[in-house]
Amino acid sequence: MAQYPQQLDDVFxxxxxxxxxxxxxxxxxxxxxVSELAEPFEMALPSFMKHIRYLESAGWISTRKSGxxxxxxxxxxxxxxxxxxxxxQRDIWERRTDRLERFVTTTHDxxxxxxxxx
Amino acid sequence: MAQYPQQLDDVFxxxxxxxxxxxxxxxxxxxxxVSELAEPFEMALPSFMKHIRYLESAGWISTRKSGxxxxxxxxxxxxxxxxxxxxxQRDIWERRTDRLERFVTTTHDxxxxxxxxx
DNA sequence: GATTAAGTTAGCCTTGTGGCTCAGTATCCG
DNA sequence: CGGATACTGAGCCACAAGGCTAACTTAATC
Numbered sequence: 689m690a691q692y693p694q695q696l697d698d699v700f701x702x703x704x705x706x707x708x709x710x711x712x713x714x715x716x717x718x719x720x721x722v723s724e725l726a727e728p729f730e731m732a733l734p735s736f737m738k739h740i741r742y743l744e745s746a747g748w749i750s751t752r753k754s755g756x757x758x759x760x761x762x763x764x765x766x767x768x769x770x771x772x773x774x775x776x777q778r779d780i781w782e783r784r785t786d787r788l789e790r791f792v793t794t795t796h797d798x799x800x801x802x803x804x805x806x
Numbered sequence: 807m808a809q810y811p812q813q814l815d816d817v818f819x820x821x822x823x824x825x826x827x828x829x830x831x832x833x834x835x836x837x838x839x840v841s842e843l844a845e846p847f848e849m850a851l852p853s854f855m856k857h858i859r860y861l862e863s864a865g866w867i868s869t870r871k872s873g874x875x876x877x878x879x880x881x882x883x884x885x886x887x888x889x890x891x892x893x894x895q896r897d898i899w900e901r902r903t904d905r906l907e908r909f910v911t912t913t914h915d916x917x918x919x920x921x922x923x924x
Numbered sequence: 925g926a927t928t929a930a931g932t933t934a935g936c937c938t939t940g941t942g943g944c945t946c947a948g949t950a951t952c953c954g
Numbered sequence: 955c956g957g958a959t960a961c962t963g964a965g966c967c968a969c970a971a972g973g974c975t976a977a978c979t980t981a982a983t984c
Contacts, residue, residue: 701822704815705972709891716898723930733931735973742971756930756981762899770892773827774885780834781880823942841960851961853943860941874951874960 696773698746699766707731708739712748715762722751722758814891816864817884825849826857830866833880840869840876 702708711725726736740760743749748766751758820826829843844854858878861867866884869876 696827697822697824700818701971703891704819704822706815707972709814712895713898716895717902721930731972732974734933734975737932738972753931756979758931764899767892767895770888773821774888774892777830777834777885780831781882784835819941825942839960849942850944852945852963855962856942871961874949876961 695747696769699748699769702743702746702748702766703770705739707736708743708748711739711743711760712762715749715760719759719761722760725760813865814887817866817887820861820864820866820884821888823857825854826861826866829857829861829878830880833867833878837877837879840878843878 703712707729710728714720714725722737722740723733725740726733729736740749740751744751744760746766747763747769749760750763751760753759821830825847828846832838832843840855840858841851843858844851847854858867858869858876862869862878864884865881865887867878868881869878871877
């Protein structure tokens with residue numbers, strides 16, 4: 689565990705903002721230019737661009753400029769990173785549940801553990 | 807979409823820090839006291855406690871103090887929140903792939919807006 | 925070739941985050 | 955009772971995040 693370095697920090701931090709999550713939602717439906725993406729938000733463009741750059745540097749999207757238009761595309765990779773982490777956590781959890789099942793008959797006076805079974 | 811308010815912000819932001827992710831990993835294996843959790847980290851206790859409180863206020867863990875020991879327990883709820891969001895995004899993505907399949911022959915100059923009506 | 929459109933750069937400002945120390949408080953142990 | 959243990963609270967600090975405006979750079983369009 690914790691073998692992903694900075695990457696996970698960035699991937700998750702990118703999700704910790706409603707603007708960025710909404711952008712990802714829209715990009716899920718297909719590529720779009722920066723101003724198309726920015727349109728639903730009140731925000732000034734430079735502010736919005738920071739979100740776009742953040743998403744790109746976290747690996748959630750890739751962008752390409754042709755002419756004066758920058759087009760953004762969703763990258764599925766990051767979804768996989770998140771899912772991998774989630775599965776990893778769930779595995780730890782399950783493994784523990786198994787252990788507890790085999791543990792039922794044991795006396796265990798220091799408490800804590802028993803209460804967690806609920 | 808975007809019907810979860812602040813909650814998602816907090817849930818994801820809580821994950822955007824290696825210390826907190828590692829704490830969650832350890833709690834996956836069962837409840838633990840604050841100092842047990844803090845032990846692997848170099849950090850001073852008050853600093854560490856901020857992470858604990860953050861995790862708690864984001865709903866990732868719950869804590870209970872008995873005597874002078876505060877015991878922390880993982881809450882599965884937040885996993886579900888994350889998974890729900892992930893599935894939602896994946897759905898958008900899939901729906902789009904379907905649409906694209908039915909779309910191959912169409913010309914598509916003014917883009918995005920029209921496509922959203924579909 | 926002048927205007928408009930789409931970004932981009934630079935710089936500022938406020939708040940939040942993640943760390944610290946130092947000084948409590950409240951058990952628990954002997 | 956007295957000391958150790960396990961937090962807790964207050965306050966400080968540096969830096970990152972997320973917003974702004976104003977000015978600039980490139981296309982595209984007329």
